[in-house]
Amino acid sequence: MNLKWIKNQKSMAFVLAAVLVSCSQERSPITGWAYNQPENGGFEKPPYEEQETGPGLVLIEGGSFSMGRTENDVTYEWNNLARKVTMSSFYMDETEVSNLSFIEYLYWTSKVFGPTFPDIYYKALPDTLVWREKLAYNEPFVENYLRHPAYRDYPVVGVNWLQANDFCAWRTDRVNEFILIREGLLEHSQSPTDQDYFSTEAYLSGKWQGQLKTKLPAYDGQNPERDVKMEDGIFLPKYRLPTEAEWEYAAYGLIGNTIGERITDRRIYPWNGHGVRNASEKQLGQINANFVRGAGDYMGIAGALNDNADVTAPVYSYWPNDYGLYNMAGNVSEWVMDVYRPNTLQDADEFRPFRGNVFNTQKRDTTTLIGGLGGEILTNVDGPVYQKFKHKLYKQEANGKVNDEPVEVEDSVLTVLTKSADNNNNNATPEGKSDIPGRVQWREVSSAVSTDNLDERRNYKMADYINYLDGDVNSSIMFSQGEEAYTLGAEKIMYEYAKTSLINDKSRVYKGGSWKDRAYFLSPGVRRYLDQRQASSWLGFRCAMTRVGSPKGLGGK
DSSP, X not given: OOHHHHHHHHHHHHHHHHHXXXXXXXXXXXXXXXXXXXXGTOOOOOOOOOOOOOTTEEEEOOEEEEESOOSOOTTOOOOOOOEEEEEOOEEEESSOOBHXXXXXXXXHHXXXXXXXXXXXXXXXXXOGGGGOXXXXXOHHHHHHTTTSGGGTTSBOOSOOHHHXXXXXXXXXXXXXXXXXXXXXXXXXXXXXOTTTOOOHHHHHTTOOOSOBSSOEEXXXXXXXXXXXXXXXXOSOOOEEOOOHHHHHHHHHOGGGGEETTEEOOOOSSSSSSSSSBOOSSTTTTOBSSOSOOBTTBSSEETTEESSSOSSOOOTTOSOOOTTSOSOSSSSSEEEEEEEOOTTHHHHSOSBSOOOOOBOEEEOBOXXXXXXXXXXXXXXXXXXXXXXXXXXEEOOBOTTSOBOSSOEEEEOOHHHHHHHHOOOOGGGBOTTSOBSSTTSBOEEEOOTTSGGGOGGGOSSOSSSBOTTTTTTSGGGSTTGGGGGGGGGGOHHHHHHOBTTTBOOSTTEEEEXXXXXXXXXXXXXXXXXXXXXXXXXXXXXXXXOEEEOXXXXXXXXXX
């Protein structure tokens, strides 16, 4: 027998066996190297199907729609001229955030931060005094609405825009923490503290102080285990407030009026027709939403209550729209992300329109930079400390004269918190400090920081674009003075804030009608605004989440 032939046959068998083994492993389409192999360097391709739907959320399939006015402009604002735009798919809460959900948030905040940073808890408290009216007896709502179990399924109110964003950040961390526990990766802690509570951003940056129960297998040949990474797709994106365009698109629910590539009927309200009553045979004539039907008529007459609610109603009241969302008209108006400008619908992009961008980046320790790269990500160690403001009060005597000797008076804690809560987007203060200990610090991108490379960018050259095309110096009557106009207060010059308008960079849009509004405000196209530090008895919120990947999910084309 030919020994050379036998040797060749053995070599061929070895090659064939190697091919068969490698066929069971996915390979790179550009290099041919197999993924997830220590001997190949350990580059990983984790298994992934699609984004998980977070608790309480409904998938809103995106598309194009006509955004803006569908009713006569009874207020003559002319701030919502119709325009066709396109929205990506996203998720939105099925209902408004309820009192029970917000009390859960308050309980967790008190348990984790109360012993060391009680001011964080006080900052999170809704303003229950929003129910008070000068000539109405609303004290029962002041005392009972937030915490009494009879109202636990009603929408939370008295929450300003900043508090709503803090709730979204808390919810993100709690949901991602639950996912890790559910998958057996994280040890459940019954009593987290301000030192070891779970923070998604801190964990991904390697700054979290807690411990995983089990780590994921690694294939780099040196470390057999590793922490969860963004590339694993286990963590959900952030809960956040919806943009104005997202909220309006979701409210109309036009997916119910779509045949092929055509929307058969444009809607005035989240339901079909020109009226506010149900047109179906079973519920014919019943009110579709919680609003004021006419002067002094908040709920009808005894024995025939038209909307069965004096103020707010439970979050699952009435009929959902075609996306399955409840109370997108009536009950409470809702905060959205956008900063208000009258001309936003004319100026914003056609794709995912939004005004309010302040571009941030994680704050890093510049002393650890190596060759302009890297740098340790910084987290906040100390919580916020709000000192009581002392001001001088001059007593007025009986004869009308003012006493020359002032008396120092301390404002209440809640008043101080309201004055101090002046955060920018993404829970970052202008100095770049997170106001919650343990959270990653963020700062605005700056041309003064070389690693931000703003000089090399074409799509943006600075951090704050809230004023872009409307409210900046170039669009004001002071444009001829250029940058010098900033020293004169260009923001106030543009709209004469507090004189002729209440528009500035802290004016946030809220959408939808409320229990205190007439039918006109039930149209999703109507735009209104309020200072982000203020709250009301008719204003609540719901959360949204970005949809990553396919707009339709599994089963879609």
